[in-house]
Amino acid sequence: EVQLVESGGGLIQPGGSLRLSCAASGFTFSNYDMYWVRQPTGKGLEWVSAIATGGETYYANSVRGRFTISRENAKDSLYLQMNSLRAEDTGVYFCAREKEGFGLNTLDYWGQGILVIVSS
Amino acid sequence: DFVMTQSPDSLAVSLGERATINCKSSQSVLYSSNNKNYLSWYQQKPGQPPKLLIYWASSRESGVPDRFSGSGSGTDFTLTISSLQAEDVAIYYCQQYYTIPVTFGGGTKVEIK
Numbered sequence: 368e369v370q371l372v373e374s375g376g377g378l379i380q381p382g383g384s385l386r387l388s389c390a391a392s393g394f395t396f397s398n399y400d401m402y403w404v405r406q407p408t409g410k411g412l413e414w415v416s417a418i419a420t421g422g423e424t425y426y427a428n429s430v431r432g433r434f435t436i437s438r439e440n441a442k443d444s445l446y447l448q449m450n451s452l453r454a455e456d457t458g459v460y461f462c463a464r465e466k467e468g469f470g471l472n473t474l475d476y477w478g479q480g481i482l483v484i485v486s487s
Numbered sequence: 488d489f490v491m492t493q494s495p496d497s498l499a500v501s502l503g504e505r506a507t508i509n510c511k512s513s514q515s516v517l518y519s520s521n522n523k524n525y526l527s528w529y530q531q532k533p534g535q536p537p538k539l540l541i542y543w544a545s546s547r548e549s550g551v552p553d554r555f556s557g558s559g560s561g562t563d564f565t566l567t568i569s570s571l572q573a574e575d576v577a578i579y580y581c582q583q584y585y586t587i588p589v590t591f592g593g594g595t596k597v598e599i600k
Binding site for chain 1: 536
């Protein structure tokens with residue numbers, strides 16, 4: 368059974384840093400592109416970042432230069448290092464798996480999400 | 488960026504009746520080389536992550552009831568719930584994955600009338 372479990376969220380002051388982790392199981396993690404998607408409370412979904420199987424990384428304009436996505440295939444883990452956090456970064460962060468295939472594809476499995484609150 | 492616009496923002500449908508949700512992309516998500524529309528639909532219930540329902544605009548994900556169907560091409564798409572059930576109360580999102588950044592519609596809330 369495919370499982371994605373996020374951790375590392377919490378309350379952080381503006382300007383602070385936080386590192387989110389996503390532990391994957393039930394599939395060959397190294398074969399899949401992985402994503403972070405966030406959702407401000409009561410609002411819609413916003414793509415944050417993605418990392419390909421080969422290590423190529425992609426970022427939303429709103430987080431580029433502040434967030435860093437990475438993966439550790441030996442540990443079946445995905446990470447999101449978040450620096451210089453702002454109030455508008457507050458929300459639930461989901462890790463998600465891209466469906467296997469050539470080129471971009473849909474997101475077929477999502478974690479339960481982890482809450483990040485940026486507030487003084 | 489591709490802007491995804493959903494309508495309506497919310498709708499109330501009687502049990503057993505049809506629900507129709509629309510999604511319009513600011514640019515075509517049809518890739519001519521493979522004739523595929525890079526468009527997904529997700530269902531999200533309170534306190535839960537999104538669940539994939541439809542991909543390639545009309546392919547139903549494994550395990551999704553056949554009352555859910557997707558249609559459309561290019562820039563205009565529709566998600567139809569043929570006979571609304573109580574468990575279908577949720578927010579539905581469309582998403583394009585034609586290009587990075589992938590983008591989502593604003594969501595449509597479906598309720599029981």
